[in-house]
Amino acid sequence: MDTLAKLQILSGAARYDASCASSGSRREGPSCGTGNTSLGGICHSWSDDGRCISLLKILLSNECRYDCAYCVNRSSNPGERTSFTAREVVQLTLDFYRRNYIEGLFLSSAVFQSPDHTMERMVRVVETLRTEEHFGGYIHMKIIPGCSSELVQKAGLYADRISVNIELPSAASLQRLAPQKQKHSILEPMALIGREITSSLVERKSSRRAPRFAPAGQSTQMIIGASPENDFQILRLSQGLYKKMNLKRVYYSAYVPVSADNRLPVLAAPPLLREHRLYQADWLLRFYGFSAEEILSDDAPHLDEAFDPKTAWALRHPEFFPVEVSRADYATLLRVPGIGVTSAKRILAARRFSSLTPEGMKKIGVVMKRAKYFITCSGRSFEKPDRPEAFLRQQLLLPGNREAALPAPSRQLVLPGIFA
Amino acid sequence: MSCMNRYLYDGTADGLLSAIAWIIEEEPDPEQVLLLERKDTLFEEGFFIATDATLAESLFFRLRHHAPDAAHTLYTFMLAEKEGMETSLLHYVALAFTHGDKVKGHLTHPGVRDIVTVSRKAERELHRMKGLLRFEKLQDGAYLAKMEPDHNILHPLAWHFSRRLRAQHWFLYDVRRRTAARWNNGSLRFGTIEQFTTPALSDEEKKVQAMWQTFFKTIAIPDRKNPRLQKSNMPMKYWKYLTEKQGE
Known part of the structure; x- marks a missing residue:
């Protein structure tokens, strides 16, 4: 089989991996080689589904011996099987990089023979790229659960970001849908990577020549809608991963039906709105100072479909509003629906020069569509105060205020980690 | 006043x-x-x-x-x-x-x-073009990228690539302003081009382009097609020089 045919099969097999971030790492390019990395990440194209293309995202092989129900590459799925040679991947990466098609390589693989054998082959590819070809671009590597810790350590030295997929939001679902994968074989390498990253950061403080370990951190991904967990369970899991495992990102991937396995739900379409709401809630966890318990509870364990999670929180907490924008601190401003990180910072910066008027708010670029129901500006309110909650709900749902109906898949997937 | x-x-x-x-x-x-x-x-x-x-x-x-x-x-x-x-x-x-x-x-x-x-x-x-610029390999081994940006970003863009594609001989050409940058053996030069003739491409170029076009098509998830989002992230005015958008 020629490289073109392999590329078609092995990129098609990799497309359900959500992450495409190329941010979080800054490396000077070697003078004799190709490539550097840019801290903010760079998108190179946008595919027909609107997602950003930043990395050459491929599997080394799709010859899988596992049979995970939700996966397009499971062993019982008919379809052509193939593998790249290390040389083919190296050449493709360099050919694409030199023409500025990509920011680097995202290498994952199906498990052939054994986890160790697979991981060893993957590490050989990136080792060749880094040491023989002096490739300085971005590399994201998947860790195959169950491989030896020596291989995890080696991967972290060559890659900018490494990730272990958590696959499903609970051990029970993993047991049911991916019986050949075990929870501990996923969590162990995650913890190991976390420790290695921390100790490498400490060492680099005392010596700049100490080796870097996965400078762009680690991330993970789980499939949404293939198993019965509710949003509250999912958010609490993510919260734990951010706090305890120090992850950079958790990716959520709406389950796209790829098989008619009777262990899986029958869906008319992938749950894109749910995925979108989860990303919004995830952002609240990471950048807005919310906790999972503030967003959801055991009594209301699902994210509202009609409102974004911040608006839903605001409607449940009328006592918090209105917020006076000319005095409120950053953390309080961030809790106002419609005011994000950019707007909150602009309000703080503009307040230094003059007191804010309602016109001033528009001038500095704050979108008032939702915010106007929750703020006062130098004592003046935009809407009559003390509106009953029912009225607010209705106003926020009016066509002009409503977020674009369905698909609009989360922008989070699209920008390669402006924040990541 | x-x-x-x-x-x-x-x-x-x-x-x-x-x-x-x-x-x-x-x-x-x-x-x-x-x-x-x-x-x-x-x-x-x-x-x-x-x-x-x-x-x-x-x-x-x-x-x-x-x-x-x-x-x-x-x-x-x-x-x-x-x-x-x-x-x-x-x-x-x-x-x-x-x-x-x-x-x-x-x-x-x-x-x-x-x-x-x-x-x-x-x-x-400028940030967008760092991603959307496309080089083509020429017969003599050098790489050429053409663009028509709204802003005069040739200089900062060339500096970006001088730190990135250091071992490569390349040209950047702003078609609208007729200005160009050239990187060769560690030095960056700027100039204007009065008469531009498209040089011949290297033999392997079409092959690599076909691979990129194939990758571009297969990496999209068919169930999630969203051309509006694609266009808002990657406006059509940039498609003219995008390898993956040729023939659309």
Whole structure:
């Protein structure tokens, strides 16, 4: 089989991996080689589904011996099987990089023979790229659960970001849908990577020549809608991963039906709105100072479909509003629906020069569509105060205020980690 | 407005900066001053300030020392080659000398808002082109990329690639402005191109392009097709030189 045919099969097999971030790492390019990395990440194209293309995202092989129900590459799925040679991947990466098609390589693989054998082959590819070809671009590597810790350590030295997929939001679902994968074989390498990253950061403080370990951190991904967990369970899991495992990102991937396995739900379409709401809630966890318990509870364990999670929180907490924008601190401003990180910072910066008027708010670029129901500006309110909650709900749902109906898949997937 | 002092300059970038430097030095309140390009019409009013390249350069260096972020905004604003915003720029620079980098947050000031908005647009296109530029390998082994950006971003873009594709011999060509950058053996040169003839591509080029086009098609999830999102992230004006969008 020629490289073109392999590329078609092995990129098609990799497309359900959500992450495409190329941010979080800054490396000077070697003078004799190709490539550097840019801290903010760079998108190179946008595919027909609107997602950003930043990395050459491929599997080394799709010859899988596992049979995970939700996966397009499971062993019982008919379809052509193939593998790249290390040389083919190296050449493709360099050919694409030199023409500025990509920011680097995202290498994952199906498990052939054994986890160790697979991981060893993957590490050989990136080792060749880094040491023989002096490739300085971005590399994201998947860790195959169950491989030896020596291989995890080696991967972290060559890659900018490494990730272990958590696959499903609970051990029970993993047991049911991916019986050949075990929870501990996923969590162990995650913890190991976390420790290695921390100790490498400490060492680099005392010596700049100490080796870097996965400078762009680690991330993970789980499939949404293939198993019965509710949003509250999912958010609490993510919260734990951010706090305890120090992850950079958790990716959520709406389950796209790829098989008619009777262990899986029958869906008319992938749950894109749910995925979108989860990303919004995830952002609240990471950048807005919310906790999972503030967003959801055991009594209301699902994210509202009609409102974004911040608006839903605001409607449940009328006592918090209105917020006076000319005095409120950053953390309080961030809790106002419609005011994000950019707007909150602009309000703080503009307040230094003059007191804010309602016109001033528009001038500095704050979108008032939702915010106007929750703020006062130098004592003046935009809407009559003390509106009953029912009225607010209705106003926020009016066509002009409503977020674009369905698909609009989360922008989070699209920008390669402006924040990541 | 008639009570405001009017000044004129010759329309060049150096002229603009030296006029701003002169006004900030001589006028007690630059907020009360208008700065315009000289059009040499019959009833044109205003005092003409002659261009002084040294004065322009020293203004930029002083600003960079005093307010590095504001100087960067000034630099990206100039990439936009916008006309008719001289007075705004004058007010912006004067405020930057009083308030330092904080000036960028003074968005309720119309002049500051004008400058920051325009420079943000230029910055966005520069960032976008770092991703969307496409090189083609030529027969002699060099690489060539063509583009038609709205802003004059050739210089900062070339510097970006000089740190990235260091071992490669490459050209950047701005088709609209007929300007070009060339990187070879560790040195970067800029120039203009009067007559451009498309050089022959290397033998392997079409093969690599076909691979990229294949990858581009297969990496999209068919169940999630969303052409509107694709276009809003990657406006059609850039498709002309995109390898993956040829023939669409």
